[in-house]
Amino acid sequence: MSFTETQFEDLPVIALAGRIDSGTAKSYEEYLLARLEDGRPALVLDLAGVDYISSAGLRVLLIAVKRAAAQNRGFALCQLQDTVAEVLEISGLTALLRVQPDLAAAAAAVRKE
């Protein structure tokens, strides 16, 4: 499990890596909600390094998108691995979690919001 702060153009991005499961969900939740407090315009998450997500992880992403919406911030996920994209699709969360193919699309999506 790891978090890396990166940047795409002028937009702060968080790259997540590892499994988002019932053992790590709490740490991801605390980290993401704390990042929403730092004034960033949007929570843009690069999931390229995440190969596994369970319902515990979906719950964290749902909490994060709800918090972002409540604060009028943007939200987007991008660069999902196939297995993770499949779990979101089966769960009916692809649109709600603003899944985008890459960082450019994610940046464009949150600038439009």
Added chain:
Amino acid sequence: MADASLALDLRPEAAEVVRLLDAFEAFAEAQALPHKAILQAMLVLEELAVNIVNHAFPEGPGAAVEVVLTLDSEGVLICDFRDRGRPFDPFQEAPAPDLTSDTAERRVGGLGLHLVRQMVDSTSYHRADGINHVRVTKNCRAGAGG
């Protein structure tokens, strides 16, 4: 190839779910299962184990949960969970998943077992002698996309 199996007794607590995932991942990699099938099977195991840990023992931690995973010669993974918790059929009694509400109303309850049903080929539940027995099977080889 002969059948291979992995048996674990889990204390019904959250940290034990991670132990199950790590043990299965090592087992499945040793059996050279496809990466995608391993990840899908891990999801199934996590959701079933979390369900038992969270719901089977409302009175407090109970007896160990027996998990037996068998990979047969055809590449079918048979997952058996036995627990002495309260009677609970996860495939009938779990809440229906919410797949459509807007952001503010969306709930995650029931999603875990919804994912299990989508990822496996068969599910069964029975209770006998005070033991819940959950079995799911999943073909992990050759075109098994889940």
